[in-house]
Amino acid sequence: MSALKWQGWLVGLLVLxxxxxxAPLGLYVWASGDPAPSSPTVAAGSVRVTGCRIDPASRRVVAGVEATGQGSYVVTVEFRDRAEPGPGVRSAQSLVSIPGVTPGTPERSEAIGPVWPPATTPWCGVAHTTRTEAAATPGGG
Structure with missing residues (x-):
């Protein structure tokens, strides 16, 4: 066989x-990527954003958050310049803890966001909520 034919076989074997x-490495990296973010809702379960304003002194966004039900809540509040997220846009987020919520009595807190640019109206929404049940008191009662 000629040298050219062997070189063709060699190139083919190297490609294979x-x-x-x-290929398995590429598939693994592709499959383990982050899932597409879901768009947050204004109310998630028994937690909702009650207000979204800009603090005049600090120019930071402040979101009022209210929780009802029972238990303790950790709420992720998202701040954007429009209600619908754009493709590939990352939003500012803040965590708020609302402990000791009892039935019939809503508890309120505020989430402090980033410094907001002038002449832009902020949008605040609940991105994620985690609730833990209230622990029973020892000794009954």
Whole structure:
């Protein structure tokens, strides 16, 4: 056989070996990527944003958050310049803890966001909520 024919076989085998090594790696990286973010809702369960304003002194966004029900809540509040997120846009977020919520009595807190640019109206919403049940008191009662 000629040298040119052997070089063709060699190139073909190298391409096949590269596919066998790198294709599974590429599939693994692709499959383990972050899931697409879901758009947050203004109310998540028994937690809702009651207000969204800009503090005049600090120019930071302040969101009023209210929780009803029972238990303790950790709420992720999201701040954007419009209600619908744009493609690939990351939003500012803040965590708020609302402990000891009892039935029939709503508890309120405020989430402090980033410094907001002038002449832009902020949008505040609940991105995620985690609730833990109130622990029973020892000794009954």
């Amino acid at each position: 070996a590269g596919l066998l090594v790198f």
